[in-house]
Amino acid sequence: MNAPLVEARGLSKAYPKVHRNSDRLRALGRLLFRAGTGDRVSVLHDINLDVARGESLGLIGENGAGKSTLLKLITGVLTPSSGSVRVNGTIGALLELGAGFHPEYSGRDNIVMAAALYGLQGSELRELLPEIVAFADIGDYIDEPVKHYSSGMVVRLGFAVIASLKPDLLVTDEVLAVGDESFQKKCVRWIEDYLGGGGTLILVSHSMYHIQKLCRHACWLRGGRIEQYGDVFDTTQAYLAYHERKSVAVPDRAEIARAGHEFSVLGVELNGVDAEHPLPLEFGQTLRIGMRVRSREGRSPCLAVGIVRADGTPVYGVGSDMDGFTPQRVGTNEYHGAIEFTNLTLLPGSYAIRVHPLDPEGVRLFDTVERAIIVRGASREFGLVRLAHRWIGDARSEIDDA
Amino acid sequence: MSAAALTLRFFQRELRNRFSGSFSGGLWALFQPLIQLAVYAFVFVHVFKTRIPGADAPGYVPFLVTALWPWTAFSEAIVRSATSIQDNAALIGKVALPREILVVASVASSFAVHLTGFIAILIVLILAGKSIVVAGLVPAILLYIPLFALTLGLALLLSAVQVFVRDLVQALGQLMTLLMFAGPIFYDRTQFPENLRGWFDLNPFTFYAESFRALLLHYGTFDWTRFALALAIALIALLIGHRVFRRLDSHFEDFL
Numbered sequence: 001m002n003a004p005l006v007e008a009r010g011l012s013k014a015y016p017k018v019h020r021n022s023d024r025l026r027a028l029g030r031l032l033f034r035a036g037t038g039d040r041v042s043v044l045h046d047i048n049l050d051v052a053r054g055e056s057l058g059l060i061g062e063n064g065a066g067k068s069t070l071l072k073l074i075t076g077v078l079t080p081s082s083g084s085v086r087v088n089g090t091i092g093a094l095l096e097l098g099a100g101f102h103p104e105y106s107g108r109d110n111i112v113m114a115a116a117l118y119g120l121q122g123s124e125l126r127e128l129l130p131e132i133v134a135f136a137d138i139g140d141y142i143d144e145p146v147k148h149y150s151s152g153m154v155v156r157l158g159f160a161v162i163a164s165l166k167p168d169l170l171v172t173d174e175v176l177a178v179g180d181e182s183f184q185k186k187c188v189r190w191i192e193d194y195l196g197g198g199g200t201l202i203l204v205s206h207s208m209y210h211i212q213k214l215c216r217h218a219c220w221l222r223g224g225r226i227e228q229y230g231d232v233f234d235t236t237q238a239y240l241a242y243h244e245r246k247s248v249a250v251p252d253r254a255e256i257a258r259a260g261h262e263f264s265v266l267g268v269e270l271n272g273v274d275a276e277h278p279l280p281l282e283f284g285q286t287l288r289i290g291m292r293v294r295s296r297e298g299r300s301p302c303l304a305v306g307i308v309r310a311d312g313t314p315v316y317g318v319g320s321d322m323d324g325f326t327p328q329r330v331g332t333n334e335y336h337g338a339i340e341f342t343n344l345t346l347l348p349g350s351y352a353i354r355v356h357p358l359d360p361e362g363v364r365l366f367d368t369v370e371r372a373i374i375v376r377g378a379s380r381e382f383g384l385v386r387l388a389h390r391w392i393g394d395a396r397s398e399i400d401d402a
Numbered sequence: 403m404s405a406a407a408l409t410l411r412f413f414q415r416e417l418r419n420r421f422s423g424s425f426s427g428g429l430w431a432l433f434q435p436l437i438q439l440a441v442y443a444f445v446f447v448h449v450f451k452t453r454i455p456g457a458d459a460p461g462y463v464p465f466l467v468t469a470l471w472p473w474t475a476f477s478e479a480i481v482r483s484a485t486s487i488q489d490n491a492a493l494i495g496k497v498a499l500p501r502e503i504l505v506v507a508s509v510a511s512s513f514a515v516h517l518t519g520f521i522a523i524l525i526v527l528i529l530a531g532k533s534i535v536v537a538g539l540v541p542a543i544l545l546y547i548p549l550f551a552l553t554l555g556l557a558l559l560l561s562a563v564q565v566f567v568r569d570l571v572q573a574l575g576q577l578m579t580l581l582m583f584a585g586p587i588f589y590d591r592t593q594f595p596e597n598l599r600g601w602f603d604l605n606p607f608t609f610y611a612e613s614f615r616a617l618l619l620h621y622g623t624f625d626w627t628r629f630a631l632a633l634a635i636a637l638i639a640l641l642i643g644h645r646v647f648r649r650l651d652s653h654f655e656d657f658l
Contacts, residue, residue, distance in 0.1 A: 015656050021568075024657060028566035031653055032646065072655070076498035079652035093497070100496035104419070116411045117497050 089168030241350030244310030555639030
């Protein structure tokens, strides 16, 4: 029992390149006579992964990162090119849509077949069938051919079969996204019960909400390798930050003709650190931004500080003129100022701090320097910041009051 | 669940697949060969006036039936099962299962349908007073066993290769027609020019066609040496087919 449920060692998968028909023939010859491997496209490289019993692991990554291939290797549908994967238990898998349903047969027939494929037959199946049909909850469609189903119905049916089988390991590939709101809730509730009862889950999803809700750990695949593995909040935040950075064109520092500008930023320190890499912060920590600005004419600048989410959504911005603050002169043409955000209530995620010098009138903006911060922590709240709040009328305090 | 039980499920599914959508359902399996029989009887006996030479030769209809129905089982099983892996690509991509099952189920369903048809026709011929050797019925049915082994061996080989070479099944259709006319099915070996008769032995089905006639019509003799040889060929085909299938099996997903 102490052995992990899933053990992947040096797992790699490469697909043969088959552009032309003659490639297929050549591949056949090679396989029959065991001569070399030919041209291959590598999809997964050297994956080492242990999934313990009772674990819930989210697999995240861009399209084509190898998530589905990894799942298929784990379920045994694919054979690894090298390395090995062992699963010490029964697997229930919902790979993409359909779970191998046959379009010509009715939902009921497909349930019987799918259950048979998972090793269920005869009396066991007869007992479970009403339960499966009830869980799928697709009404009279159950006796219609599956080809007339909507994609949501197919997923309902597939999930209903898996749910009734209660496998040791549940593997699902982006299936929650297809069902409607109420079915999603039903699935999430079922998965939570299943995990509560000691089940093991590997979930592929592009919905960080589902991943964070259902998984304790997450594994970020990028280009067929594990980019990051660990706590679900850390990993999903790093992944989202990566996407946010990707979708924003990096502002080009070179385009700011420094010399010609009246004001330019010489340096920005976040909590005393002047570095390009993102500064990690804990939720609720204090953030102190120090700024040094050069003023060509020797006039005292206004300083503006903005906080934006990594994709550019503004969170907060403030200028020194608004608060009646004047930067200190530290050299002939150099000014210094600092701003402190005590008890920062930014929700966990990735943000950018932008610093701009403005003319003394606070009208013209001259330069922009951006620094990244990552707020760490586990929170399921939505949005950008935590607003001060309290709940009123709690059942327990009501009793206390009475 | 055991592989056998799973095979049975796929077998049942194959059968239902054939008859689903037809009103008569399973009855069609019996009607179709009878209609076919009526057509052959009319065309060959009344239009072409085909006769088998020889004093005690059987009528042409029993002569044809005893070889043509086993042949149909054989050739249809080969052609249909060649695509059995390819046709189940969706399933293979989603569920881990022993893939041989799909081929076995496909071959078995062809045999089940045509063996049923064969028995039905023989019964009709016996009732019609044709000279069928009733005692030969059971041995004839047993003869389907080595034929099944041979077919399954070829089917495993072909279905695996079909995954890689998609034009195989087209070529196979042509090849089976050629093989049908290059075997003693519509005519007897003795009706062929003497210098060409020996070539018939290269056709794996020749033994079966002639043996079915020997058992059911007492036309020719059942040769135990040739039976042993046919049995050996069937087992070798099964062995090779299975080995090739196993070797290619783990790569199906990459090429489907």
